[in-house]
Amino acid sequence: MVDQTLESNPKRIPVLAISRKIIQIISFFLINYAALEFIFSAKFSLLENFVKVLPFLHSAKSSWTAGAGLLEYSFFTISQGEIPFFFIAVIALLGLFGGRIFCGWACPTGFIQDLLYGLAGENKRFSLEVDKSLKKVKNFGLIVMFILILPLGVYRISNLGSYIGYKEFLGPLTENTLAPISLSEFLFVTFPGVIQSIIDDVNIQVLFSEGKAWSTILFFVYIIILVLTVFWPRAYCKYLCPYGAAISFSAKYSLVKLQRMPTRCPGRKECGICEKVCPMQIRILDEPYNGFTGEGECTLCLECMEKCPYDAIKWKFGA
Numbered sequence: 001m002v003d004q005t006l007e008s009n010p011k012r013i014p015v016l017a018i019s020r021k022i023i024q025i026i027s028f029f030l031i032n033y034a035a036l037e038f039i040f041s042a043k044f045s046l047l048e049n050f051v052k053v054l055p056f057l058h059s060a061k062s063s064w065t066a067g068a069g070l071l072e073y074s075f076f077t078i079s080q081g082e083i084p085f086f087f088i089a090v091i092a093l094l095g096l097f098g099g100r101i102f103c104g105w106a107c108p109t110g111f112i113q114d115l116l117y118g119l120a121g122e123n124k125r126f127s128l129e130v131d132k133s134l135k136k137v138k139n140f141g142l143i144v145m146f147i148l149i150l151p152l153g154v155y156r157i158s159n160l161g162s163y164i165g166y167k168e169f170l171g172p173l174t175e176n177t178l179a180p181i182s183l184s185e186f187l188f189v190t191f192p193g194v195i196q197s198i199i200d201d202v203n204i205q206v207l208f209s210e211g212k213a214w215s216t217i218l219f220f221v222y223i224i225i226l227v228l229t230v231f232w233p234r235a236y237c238k239y240l241c242p243y244g245a246a247i248s249f250s251a252k253y254s255l256v257k258l259q260r261m262p263t264r265c266p267g268r269k270e271c272g273i274c275e276k277v278c279p280m281q282i283r284i285l286d287e288p289y290n291g292f293t294g295e296g297e298c299t300l301c302l303e304c305m306e307k308c309p310y311d312a313i314k315w316k317f318g319a
């Protein structure tokens with residue numbers, strides 16, 4: 001029963017949104033610390049180790065670092081014929097204790113998507129069914145990469161000849177398995193590289209050089225994804241990100257979650273603001289009111305909580 005005496009809150013300063021932006025900016029520079037080195041003409045060797053072990057960064061490495069994250073190390077371990085127990089455990093624990101908070105507050109790729117979305121500020125959304133199906137695409141991408149890389153590990157411990165042959169067949173995928181499905185690889189490695197070549201050679205032909213068909217296709221696919229992100233917030237996070245796919249398995253059961261007070265919330269017809277602002281298109285009002293993670297998709301951005309005019313959404317820690 002909704003408390004009829006409740007009044008909606010007047011407009012207030014978006015403290016959470018501002019804090020999130022500040023943290024995103026700091027993370028962006030820490031993770032891509034080479035930008036700081038460039039600005040201050042310094043060498044932050046301490047940060048190099050930090051980036052290399054920062055556990056989430058499957059691909060949030062810049063073109064200037066040799067850093068890699070949990071998912072990249074996991075795939076590398078599989079390619080060596082070993083099971084990445086440690087990395088899998090860390091991903092599972094991160095999801096369990098923090099959900100997808102890294103996506104919402106620290107991921108540089110997420111930050112860039114938020115900036116792009118800010119250009120139009122139009123939260124377009126697919127129908128419920130389409131959104132549900134598209135959210136499975138990222139799991140599919142992860143599984144395909146796993147199927148591709150698994151034989152490499154098997155051959156490595158059983159048949160060296162086949163290992164060498166398969167390694168040649170995979171080409172650059174052997175070393176950088178997730179690159180084709182990594183937006184951050186595109187943003188921080190491919191894109192700056194292409195721009196640099198165009199500037200150096202003053203020639204756009206670099207995009208269409210022989211033997212680069214796949215790179216060219218991917219280049220334009222990512223440009224389209226970025227354009228779509230202007231209208232569909234966090235399109236890559238929702239539908240394609242391999243880290244998002246990996247962590248959402250355990251983030252679904254995250255101890256950090258949101259809850260909605262039914263006694264304060266008049267529902268979708270009277271309000272529904274939370275669902276309209278949610279960049280991950282979570283059907284908040286269909287989720288269990290006493291604790292929800294949006295099937296592991298909630299990035300804990302807290303937009304819904306801050307914009308709720310009746311203060312009906314709170315965060316909670318616990319089962």
Ligand code: SF4
Binds near residue numbers: 264
């Ligand atoms: S924003 Fe959502 S949770 Fe808050 S009152 Fe409106 S419908 Fe309810």
Ligand code: SF4
Binds near residue numbers: 277281298299304
């Ligand atoms: S449910 Fe709320 S906190 Fe979670 S992603 Fe949507 S707006 Fe952000």
